[in-house]
Amino acid sequence: MQWASRSLQQKPDFAIAQFILAAGLGQLERGDEAREALEKALRLCPAFATADGFPFRCKLAEDRERLVEGLRKAGLEE
Numbered sequence: 139m140q141w142a143s144r145s146l147q148q149k150p151d152f153a154i155a156q157f158i159l160a161a162g163l164g165q166l167e168r169g170d171e172a173r174e175a176l177e178k179a180l181r182l183c184p185a186f187a188t189a190d191g192f193p194f195r196c197k198l199a200e201d202r203e204r205l206v207e208g209l210r211k212a213g214l215e216e
Contacts, residue, residue, distance in 0.1 A: 139163070153182040154194070161208030172212035 139162035145155035156179035163172035180186070196202040210216070 151182055153179055156182060157186070157194070157209065158205070160212045160214075161205045164208035164211030164213075165204065167211070169211075172208075176209065176212040176214060 139159060142155040142159035142162065145152050146159065149155075156175055160172050160175035160179050163175055166172075194202065194205065196205065206214075
């Protein structure tokens with residue numbers, strides 16, 4: 139989350155960082171902040187409005203699963 143926050147300070151329209159921030163906040167159960175971050179991410183990149191269509195790749199499958207789980211907790215639809 140630190141990386142995402144720093145990235146967004148430098149480039150507020152960096153969609154990937156916004157999604158990562160939303161996922162991290164979702165995993166931390168910070169619901170309101172996570173939903174707000176997810177809403178911003180989806181405004182920047184509305185094509186990723188569902189977890190099934192989420193295109194980010196990670197080296198480890200479990201990292202992607204954690205990322206998507208955090209986004210679901212933030213409110214991303216199935």
